Structures are given as structure tokens and as C-alpha cells.
Amino acid sequence: MNKKLELAEDRFIEHIGNICNKFGLNNFLAQLYGVLYLSNRPLSLDELTEKMQASKGNISINIRVLEQWGAVKRVWMRGSRKDFYEAELNLKKVLGERIKSSFQKHMSDMSSMLKESNQLIKSAVDELSDEEKDIAKVYEARLKKIEELNGLVSTALSFADKIL
Amino acid sequence: MNKKLELAEDRFIEHIGNICNKFGLNNFLAQLYGVLYLSNRPLSLDELTEKMQASKGNISINIRVLEQWGAVKRVWMRGSRKDFYEAELNLKKVLGERIKSSFQKHMSDMSSMLKESNQLIKSAVDELSDEEKDIAKVYEARLKKIEELNGLVSTALSFADKIL
DNA sequence: TAGAATGTTTAAAATGTTTTAAACGATACG
DNA sequence: CGTATCGTTTAAAACATTTTAAACATTCTA
DSSP states (O other): OOHHHHHHHHHHHHHHHHHHHHTTOOHHHHHHHHHHHHOSSOEEHHHHHHHHTOOHHHHHHHHHHHHHHTSEEEEOOTTOOSOEEEEOOOHHHHHHHHHHHHHHHHHHHHHHHHHHHHHHHHHHGGGOOHHHHHHHHHHHHHHHHHHHHHHHHHHHHHHHHHHO | OOHHHHHHHHHHHHHHHHHHHHTTOOHHHHHHHHHHHHOSSOEEHHHHHHHHTOOHHHHHHHHHHHHHTTSEEEEOOTTOOSOEEEEOOOHHHHHHHHHHHHHHHHHHHHHHHHHHHHHHHHHHGGGOOHHHHHHHHHHHHHHHHHHHHHHHHHHHHHHHHHHO
């Protein structure tokens, strides 16, 4: 392929990896998606192995993660026994789903954690010295502040629902 | 200190670490902030070393990161040569600043990357075969779709400005 | 049914990140 | 001054993650 065109692709893939990486996502995963995102046709595992210069196993593992995220679809192509993969091009959908479900998960983790700590404090109240009671008061107050944040995040999520 | 109270604290700190970790933040960093967040008074490096069961160097490095984030303030205490640290309790402020600045950074990275790729494609246009021209068209179209996302993120950020 | 073509699993190697212990440099204090 | 008390730096160790190559299982085809 034309060198400059190839370079444009490489740069894109490189940067997608970097950017996603900074958001805590796996570099390789993002690049894999990048390759498929730019491709004008579905690619096979072999072609991806070639493009990414990575092992078959590595691609296999990571492509399945992308599939689970709904970022990539497995497509069947007449006349070939191979699996082919195609990027879901609707980025809003891909990102939106992931962001929302992960936020929801974390928020519920957060609130059960807060519940646990609150209950521990309550259950301790009888046994506490005066000084410890003060500490318990502070704990409770600070935990409450976090609960308030949760409300904020809910608001943000419903906003996200609108735009995603 | 009372066992149950201590447990409440431990649970909190443990979970804060887990949750933040899943968001791509460093475990230890989050826990360190957690300790200070719950504490009813500023703590010294030694006290943190004791509480976190970690080396002095480790605390020193990580506390400075928290300081840079504005998540922790260094406070001076009469009669001691030690540095003391205190959590910024306004979580909206702490998170808001970080989220916004990191998003802005990444968005600008993203758009310069898109510019670069677009220019590469443009500069290649003369040299392209018909088939390559088709590929270039697809690239351009897909890159454009990402630019549209950027607009979306801007909207989200201005919303964030309102609630944070 | 044998063997070729495929995708998946896995144990070990490569790489990357975090943590430590010890050395260091600075500052306070006698 | 000289010594004690701090916080920081740093090189190496511990730990975690990612990647690989090879073995494996499955499906197709002749």
C-alpha cells in the first residue's frame, strides 16, 4: 500500500493506543480496535496477526474482549472457514455502554462499601470511649459526604443517557 | 483503637483502593488519600508509614502526586519539624479538576492526531491508485466520525462544569 | 477417516510497574 | 561545628501484566 497512507493508519493506531492507555484501557486492545475501525472490510485473525505483528493467541484473547464489549462483531464470509471481524463504527454506542455499565457497577460497589462501614461504626458505638466516639462521628460525616457524590454521579449518568 | 472502628476504616480504605483501581488509578495512591480523608487531624509521613505499612519513600513519592492533584495539602504544625498532610475534603473539587483537565488534554491530543492523519492522507492523494483512493476515502470518513465525538465530549464537559 | 486449517488454551518468557532499603542532602538544634 | 531528624532520591527487588510459542481441540474436506 501507499507509504503515506500506511503512515496515516499507523499514526492513528499508535495514538488511539496511547490515548486509551491513559484512560486506563489496555494499549493493545485499543490498537486492535483501531485497525478494525479504519478497515474498509472485515479482517481475519491472520490478517490481524499480520497487521499487528502479534501472536495469534494474543489477538484471539483480545478480540474476544472487544466482542464482549460490543466493539467488534464476528462476521461470516462466504467461501472462507475463517472468522472475520468488523468494528462497530458507532463509537457513541461502544463507549456509552461501557462507561455507563462500569459507572453503575462502581457506584453500587461504592454504596455497599459505605453501608458496610456505616454498620460497623454503628455496631461499635456501645464499646467506644469518648475519644473514639469523636473519631466515629468524623467517619460518619465523611462517609456521608461520599454518598452525596453518588447522587451527583446519578445526575451525570442520566445526562449521559441523553447525549449518548 | 476500637477493633470495629478500625475495621470500618480498613474496609473503607481497602474498597476505595479497589474502586479507584478499576477506574485506572493507582491503588496505593487512592488508599493513601483514603487514610487522610477519614482522619480527624493531619498526619505526618511517619504516621502514614505506620498506617499504610509501607516504606517512607513510597509514601513520600505518592503523597507528592496527591499534592499535585490538589487532593492533599501540606500543613505546618506548631512545635514539630515534620510535614503534616491533610486531605482536601471537597471531593467534587478534587475529582472535578482532575477529570476536566485530563479530558481536555486527551481531547487536544486526539484532535492533533486526527489532524496529522488527515494531512497525511491529503498529501498522499496524488500518488494513489484507484483502489487506494477508496481506502483513503474510508479513512477520511472514519476520522471525521471521531471528530464528531469530540463535539459531544465538549458538551459533556460544559455540563460537568455546571455540576462540579 | 486422515490430515489440513482454524481458533483457543496455557505455561513460561518478556516487559512494565510498584515498592523497598539504603544512601543522600538538607535543616534544626544543642 | 557535630549530631539528630527529616524528606527525597535511586538502584535493585518484588510483583503484576502482557505476550508468546507450542500444544491442543475442533471443524472441514478430500
